[in-house]
Amino acid sequence: MNWKKGLVFSGILFLFSAPLISGPAVTPEARAADQTRGVHIMMGPMGGSLYPVGALMADMLAKNFDNLRSNVSPGGAITNITACNDNKAQLGHTTSEMVLAAWEGKTPFTKEHKKVRGMFKIMEMGLQCVIAADSPVKTFAEIRDKKYPLKLAVNPKGNVSELLAREILGQYGITYEKIKEWGGRVSFASHADMGSLYRDRHVEAMVLYTSLPAPVFVESDLVRPLQLIPLEERLLEYLKKSYGLEKKTVSKSLYKGMKEDTPLVAGGILIIGNSDLPEDMVYKMMKVFFEPGNLNRITGMNSQIKEYLTSVDQAAKGTPIPFHPGAERFYKEIGAIK
Numbered sequence: 001m002n003w004k005k006g007l008v009f010s011g012i013l014f015l016f017s018a019p020l021i022s023g024p025a026v027t028p029e030a031r032a033a034d035q036t037r038g039v040h041i042m043m044g045p046m047g048g049s050l051y052p053v054g055a056l057m058a059d060m061l062a063k064n065f066d067n068l069r070s071n072v073s074p075g076g077a078i079t080n081i082t083a084c085n086d087n088k089a090q091l092g093h094t095t096s097e098m099v100l101a102a103w104e105g106k107t108p109f110t111k112e113h114k115k116v117r118g119m120f121k122i123m124e125m126g127l128q129c130v131i132a133a134d135s136p137v138k139t140f141a142e143i144r145d146k147k148y149p150l151k152l153a154v155n156p157k158g159n160v161s162e163l164l165a166r167e168i169l170g171q172y173g174i175t176y177e178k179i180k181e182w183g184g185r186v187s188f189a190s191h192a193d194m195g196s197l198y199r200d201r202h203v204e205a206m207v208l209y210t211s212l213p214a215p216v217f218v219e220s221d222l223v224r225p226l227q228l229i230p231l232e233e234r235l236l237e238y239l240k241k242s243y244g245l246e247k248k249t250v251s252k253s254l255y256k257g258m259k260e261d262t263p264l265v266a267g268g269i270l271i272i273g274n275s276d277l278p279e280d281m282v283y284k285m286m287k288v289f290f291e292p293g294n295l296n297r298i299t300g301m302n303s304q305i306k307e308y309l310t311s312v313d314q315a316a317k318g319t320p321i322p323f324h325p326g327a328e329r330f331y332k333e334i335g336a337i338k
Contacts, residue, residue, distance in 0.1 A: 038069035042080040042092035050093050050269070053122070053301050057091070057271075057289065060297075064288045065281075077160060078108060081272065085113040090274045095125070095160060095209075096267035097243035100320040106242075108163070115275045118319035119286070119327050122298075123269040124308050126212040126248060127164055127239070131205040132198075133225040133257035140172045140229060149183030153194040153203040162188070164243070165207040171235055191216045199223045211304055212266070213254050225257025231264055239265045244320030268308075268318050275324065282326025290315070290330075312336040 039061055043054030054072040061070040075083060080092030081102045094102075105112035131138065137148050155161040169175065176186045187194075187203055195216040197203045201224070208214055220226060228250070231239075239245045245265035252258040273282060288294060290312060299306040308314060316323075316336040323331065331337040 038071075039091060040089045041070065041072040042075035042083050042089040043072055044076065044093065045074045049302050053298060053305070054091075054093070056297060056301060060288050060294055061285065065284070078102075081109075081113055081116055084272055084274050085115045087115070087274050087276060090277055091119070092272055093122075094270055094272055096121070096270055096318050096320055097164070097245055098160060099270060099272060100244040103321045108158070116272050116321065117275045117324035117327070118321050119271040119273050119282070119324060120289070120315035121268045121270050121318045122309055122315070123302070123304050124212065124266055124318075125210055125268055126250065126264050126266045127161075127168075127207075127209045127245060128212070128214060128217065128264060129165075129168065129205070129207045129229040129231070130217055130226045130255070131229050133227050135204050138227075138229065140168065140174065141232075144172045144174055147178075147182045150179050150205055151185050151187075151203040152179060153187045153189050153197050153206045155190070155194075155208070156188045161207060161209040164209055164239075167239070167242070168207070168231075168235065171238060195220045198226075205229070209267070212250060217255060221255045221257055226255055227258045228255070228262040228264060230262050236263060236265060243267070244318075246318065266318075270319055272321075273324050273327075277324065277326070279324075279326040279329065282324045283329050284326075286327055286330035 039058070041054045041058050044050035051072065051074060058070040058072045061068055073089075075089070075092060077094045077098050080089065081094050081099055083089035084092050085102070099116060099118075101107065102109045102113035102116065129140075137143050137146065137150070142148065143150055154165045166176075179186055185203070187197055189197060191208065191210070191214075194203075194206050194208070198206055198220045206217070206220075208216070210216075217226065236247045240247065243265075245267045247263060248266040249261050249263045252260050252262070289298065295309070299309050312331065312334045313336050316331045322328075323337075328337070
């Protein structure tokens with residue numbers, strides 16, 4: 001996956017050293033947990049940007065806990081939640097909107113997943129609906145009212161981006177079938193293929209839940225200027241209530257085809273854990289991950305993580321389910337949450 005260059009990461013030692021070096025000693029219970037428990041971490045696919053982060057976390061745990069068995073395996077945003085809920089994995093990555101859907105038992109989940117808990121947020125993503133700057137329509141309401149024959153590209157069905165695209169269209173009474181009835185088309189494509197379709201003028205609109213800015217949109221914008229479709233306030237509120245996505249206004253400088261700052265919703269990549277992990281053990285995990293040297297190693301794995309994860313306050317933001325008690329204790333001690 002291609003990521004935009006991260007900002008220079010500075011001030012970490014100042015931000016973290018004093019509160020992280022001090023603090024209560026690890027209890028005997030946590031030391032016993034070191035010796036009797038294994039920690040299985042499920043991250044993204046091998047070759048992706050998140051799998052190496054999981055491998056690094058496993059290495060940190062092995063070096064800081066006595067006789068702890070830790071390992072990492074590939075997974076996905078949805079499967080990792082179920083694995084953590086069922087205690088087949090103790091830690092994993094997912095996305096903010098998927099973990100909320102799992103907690104509440106909403107699509108694509110068939111039951112409530114109440115055994116997962118929040119740990120920390122490592123990266124931010126934005127739900128971006130873009131359309132060619134020279135398109136005669138600029139909003140979803142116009143597309144609906146004019147029955148416009150939109151040529152749209154979304155990710156393959158089952159992907160989080162595609163699910164959210166359907167949700168947004170549905171709020172305007174628009175379906176893929178109606179788009180086709182109006183003379184338009186819907187293409188299900190990967191990020192790279194989506195960009196090719198757009199640049200070759202086979203589609204004029206795209207929806208992705210990805211980094212800000214999205215590399216594929218930046219590349220496409222150079223050839224064929226594009227702009228974000230603004231999300232109305234009621235839609236922003238719906239996406240916050242239903243998926244835990246937060247309103248964010250992005251600058252018109254995000255893509256060169258944009259004429260004004262535009263509201264959208266943002267979520268992120270989260271690390272979650274199983275609720276049965278002992279509080280003292282998770283508290284110590286958090287101290288290990290956020291020790292200045294270790295944090296530098298984590299953020300050094302990915303430019304977007306480096307740009308986002310600049311403080312404990314950032315780590316504590318954007319988790320729509322309850323924190324694990326060990327993580328909550330850590331955040332309160334640091335002053336990141338009350």
